[in-house]
Amino acid sequence: MKRTPESKFWFALYTKPRQEFKAALQIESVSVECYLPTFSSVKKWKDRKKKVTEPLFRGYIFIYADENERLRAVSQKSIVRTIFFNGSPSIIPEWQIENLKKILSETPDVFISNKIEIGSKVKITDGPFKDITGIVKEEQEDKWLAVSVDLIKCSVMVRLPKESVIKFLEK
Numbered sequence: 001m002k003r004t005p006e007s008k009f010w011f012a013l014y015t016k017p018r019q020e021f022k023a024a025l026q027i028e029s030v031s032v033e034c035y036l037p038t039f040s041s042v043k044k045w046k047d048r049k050k051k052v053t054e055p056l057f058r059g060y061i062f063i064y065a066d067e068n069e070r071l072r073a074v075s076q077k078s079i080v081r082t083i084f085f086n087g088s089p090s091i092i093p094e095w096q097i098e099n100l101k102k103i104l105s106e107t108p109d110v111f112i113s114n115k116i117e118i119g120s121k122v123k124i125t126d127g128p129f130k131d132i133t134g135i136v137k138e139e140q141e142d143k144w145l146a147v148s149v150d151l152i153k154c155s156v157m158v159r160l161p162k163e164s165v166i167k168f169l170e171k
Helices: 020-029 067-074 094-105
Strands: 009-015 033-035 038-044 049-055 060-065 079-082 110-113 121-124 133-139 142-149 154-159 166-170
Touching: 009 020, 009 067, 009 094, 020 033, 020 060, 020 079, 033 094, 060 067, 067 079, 094 133, 094 154
Parallel strands: none
Antiparallel strands: 009 060, 009 079, 033 060, 038 049, 110 154, 121 133, 121 166, 133 142, 142 154
């Protein structure tokens, strides 16, 4: 993949604490495509319960941008910086973003792991998660699929339905 100034790629941006939604609004206001993966959960207080929408990865937002758009996005008040690797902005593979979108569109039970689990790389061949690739972890007799966004060292864990068939790609 040849990188030119006008080529568009997915980048991860680090946001100020608890400002992911504000960052998304600011980035959209300067006409840059962004993706803020979210999930809903029920929060309990002493006197009530409330369904809230939270960012899937605290402190991160993703943008699909060329170099000029990336610089415009980074200049927003809620953004701290672009995630870098070896001195240049890290490009997130499009398949990882697509896997996140597909998983979240199915509204499964989701929890976050800040550690990428070591295991077998798999591709789901059946069920609602068909064609998603990730890393499998065994936990209490249940199978979990970790769809990793390697550059920010986080994984999304989803419970696989029993009817799904797992095809092992490599160990």
